[in-house]
Amino acid sequence: VENGDGQMMHFAFQLLIFPGLLFVFAGSQAAAFLERKTAARMQNRIGPSLFQPFHDIFKLLVKENEPPDVRQKGTPLLFPFMGLVSAACFSFLVWRSVFHPTTGFRGDFFALVILSAAASLLQVSGVLFDPKRAASGGGNRFFNYYLTAELPFFIAAGVPFLQAGGAFRMGELAAFQKTYGAVVASASGFLAFAAAFTASFVVIRLSPFNQPDTGIEALSGPPARCSGMSLAVFQLTRQIMLFTIPAMLILFFLGGMPFGGFAGFPSAAKYLAVSVAFSVIQNLSPTLGLSRALRFCLGPLTFLSVCAVVLSFLGW
Amino acid sequence: MVNGMSLRLQIVSRSLWIHPAMAGGCNGCHLEILACLSPSYDLERYGVRFASCIRRADAILISGSMTHRNLRRMKQIHLEMQKPGLVVAVGTCALGHGIFEGGAVVSKPVDAILPVDLYIPGCPPKPEAVISGLGKLIQFIRLQRS
Numbered sequence: 001v002e003n004g005d006g007q008m009m010h011f012a013f014q015l016l017i018f019p020g021l022l023f024v025f026a027g028s029q030a031a032a033f034l035e036r037k038t039a040a041r042m043q044n045r046i047g048p049s050l051f052q053p054f055h056d057i058f059k060l061l062v063k064e065n066e067p068p069d070v071r072q073k074g075t076p077l078l079f080p081f082m083g084l085v086s087a088a089c090f091s092f093l094v095w096r097s098v099f100h101p102t103t104g105f106r107g108d109f110f111a112l113v114i115l116s117a118a119a120s121l122l123q124v125s126g127v128l129f130d131p132k133r134a135a136s137g138g139g140n141r142f143f144n145y146y147l148t149a150e151l152p153f154f155i156a157a158g159v160p161f162l163q164a165g166g167a168f169r170m171g172e173l174a175a176f177q178k179t180y181g182a183v184v185a186s187a188s189g190f191l192a193f194a195a196a197f198t199a200s201f202v203v204i205r206l207s208p209f210n211q212p213d214t215g216i217e218a219l220s221g222p223p224a225r226c227s228g229m230s231l232a233v234f235q236l237t238r239q240i241m242l243f244t245i246p247a248m249l250i251l252f253f254l255g256g257m258p259f260g261g262f263a264g265f266p267s268a269a270k271y272l273a274v275s276v277a278f279s280v281i282q283n284l285s286p287t288l289g290l291s292r293a294l295r296f297c298l299g300p301l302t303f304l305s306v307c308a309v310v311l312s313f314l315g316w
Numbered sequence: 317m318v319n320g321m322s323l324r325l326q327i328v329s330r331s332l333w334i335h336p337a338m339a340g341g342c343n344g345c346h347l348e349i350l351a352c353l354s355p356s357y358d359l360e361r362y363g364v365r366f367a368s369c370i371r372r373a374d375a376i377l378i379s380g381s382m383t384h385r386n387l388r389r390m391k392q393i394h395l396e397m398q399k400p401g402l403v404v405a406v407g408t409c410a411l412g413h414g415i416f417e418g419g420a421v422v423s424k425p426v427d428a429i430l431p432v433d434l435y436i437p438g439c440p441p442k443p444e445a446v447i448s449g450l451g452k453l454i455q456f457i458r459l460q461r462s
Binding site (some may be wrong): 036040043044045046048049052056057058059062063064065066127226227228231 | 324327328331354358360361363365369371372374398399400462
């Protein structure tokens, strides 16, 4: 019984403190700060203070919360809140795989991929019922944009699964990469990483390559009528995804993040490099409209990920 | 200076999102407000950000002479702002003076219609003046706590 209680306490500690809710919240605020600071430095600005993202979220939580439309009873808050819960679960599973690779369950590899999609899709589902066309139209466009980007992401995620000989557990994938090197070192792994990295921008609700038209048409649409607590939920979900997606990409393609002893430094460097790369690429200058972004996701990006899967079948 | 001082307002002062609203006039003050948000002045370092939607704003920066046509719109904008919210009158015209004073289309100064928390005079006020005014407003709110 004592052993059972100890295990329960250990799991509760993992769920609530580390790498659970408290860690995810603190990390998401740090990721938001890193994103805004990187953008500021690229624009030759000083940028926000370290605690500014936290102040923003806290302020939104205490502000008056008015639903966008009185005809909608709970949907403006319910769906974003479900998205937030999905994002928190997703983040907890990813970071638990980082710090405790052997504690996963059978099928957690697929659970991670599906939860990453559920968080973003649930978040915008509420606005599809919005009678205001600006919001529901934005939601529709986001769905189109998201699903076209998710296709290459799903296909590319199959490459580490195939290379590791059908690894259903994250622990098996970590063990494979420890023995045979990172997935990205192979030709198929490199192509898959490139496709998954580019598609991940949409999962985080960033506009890749600074697509201003897409940013306005699709990504700003869903939270267009939110304010107060509902906007805080939207922002927090996005920040959690921003904090977690780089870790997932590293787990899948870049050999994982061992944190024992001196191995922690290269792991932290890898994480910082991927996180900063998201912000830097987001602020680059080429511009694409929504229709061109959709064609880009369905065309070259999907082709790239299919090539990666074919190469992995051939053993490259 | 500040109406309805509360703990929530002090929390808002650490993350002030502003929404510039143009009540009429020559648009000069409006451009100076937008200049504050450019990389040269970088208002974000003080926690101040631009809110494209009035529902997300914590402060409205009203500039220009209030015309009869915009009177109802400004009242509506103020109503839609989620509480607690602040009103800042920017420029000499918004204060009831300026080159359009006494014009046929000009109705009243901003403080005759809405409860103004901060006045920033100037024709137009420089971005430094706008930033200084907002800084004083934030400082004043925080000092109330101590």
